[in-house]
Amino acid sequence: MISRRRFKRWLITDLDGTFLGGSETIRARLSERLCSEPRDVGLIYCSGRALSDISPLIDSGVLPEPSAIIGDVGTGMWDAQGRTLASDFDDLVAERWSGVRPLLLARLHGLEGLELQTGTGPNRCSYLYSARSAAESAARAVREIDVDTLISGGRFFDVLPRGVNKGFAVKFLIELWGLDSSSILVAGDTLNDLSMLRLSDELSGLHALAVGNADDDLRAHFRESGRARYSRGHGAEGIFERLEQLGWVT
Numbered sequence: 001m002i003s004r005r006r007f008k009r010w011l012i013t014d015l016d017g018t019f020l021g022g023s024e025t026i027r028a029r030l031s032e033r034l035c036s037e038p039r040d041v042g043l044i045y046c047s048g049r050a051l052s053d054i055s056p057l058i059d060s061g062v063l064p065e066p067s068a069i070i071g072d073v074g075t076g077m078w079d080a081q082g083r084t085l086a087s088d089f090d091d092l093v094a095e096r097w098s099g100v101r102p103l104l105l106a107r108l109h110g111l112e113g114l115e116l117q118t119g120t121g122p123n124r125c126s127y128l129y130s131a132r133s134a135a136e137s138a139a140r141a142v143r144e145i146d147v148d149t150l151i152s153g154g155r156f157f158d159v160l161p162r163g164v165n166k167g168f169a170v171k172f173l174i175e176l177w178g179l180d181s182s183s184i185l186v187a188g189d190t191l192n193d194l195s196m197l198r199l200s201d202e203l204s205g206l207h208a209l210a211v212g213n214a215d216d217d218l219r220a221h222f223r224e225s226g227r228a229r230y231s232r233g234h235g236a237e238g239i240f241e242r243l244e245q246l247g248w249v250t
């Protein structure tokens with residue numbers, strides 16, 4: 001494992017559709033660049049995937065080894081080996097989720113057009129939906145429970161602890177590690193990335209990127225201005241394009 005202190009800049013990126021999106025050749029080039037000297041751009045993944053769906057991609061070399069992994073739509077955070085990174089974070093998320101899951105499962109049980117996702121982390125309740133109307137009814141059904149709901153990617157319905165999302169987790173990590181926000185680029189492609197892209201409004205100097213293949217739901221909410229941009233390139237190509245524009249890679 002390499003020390004995070006050597007990095008001058010940070011790429012905090014979603015996986016599906018973003019770092020894993022676009023051309024495989026370009027992703028390989030981007031990965032190679034991030035892992036070769038001068039190795040000064042650190043990598044943090046921030047995904048809706050569970051850890052068990054991210055670790056094999058790192059172990060098999062599909063993804064380069066990051067300094068940290070945020071998964072489960074911002075409800076989990078680990079080091080590259082999948083060990084707890086911050087017990088304070090885990091405790092905070094678990095506390096907000098305490099007792100919620102059985103209530104949700106009872107409310108959402110048997111709702112048409114929803115399929116419970118298995119193998120996710122403990123502090124979220126996530127479903128695949130077949131029609132947007134099903135996800136919208138599900139969100140209405142849990143309105144009185146103290147949680148947040150998120151419909152994204154054309155198929156995911158997530159119920160998350162109140163206030164917890166990718167942006168919350170990224171901000172927690174930035175503060176934990178004392179990172180300079182002007183040295184950070186966050187990148188995503190769907191609505192579950194909006195909370196982290198919006199950190200560019202909140203944290204001075206932080207750069208946000210919606211990649212060229214960003215979906216319509218994200219496009220409806222994310223506007224270009226200042227350090228918030230869209231790339232032309234899709235997925236990894238868009239990330240590469242923005243890193244080059246910023247002069248962070250050559």
Ligand SMILES: [Mg+2]
Pocket residue numbers: 014015016017018188189190
């Ligand atoms: Mg994505």
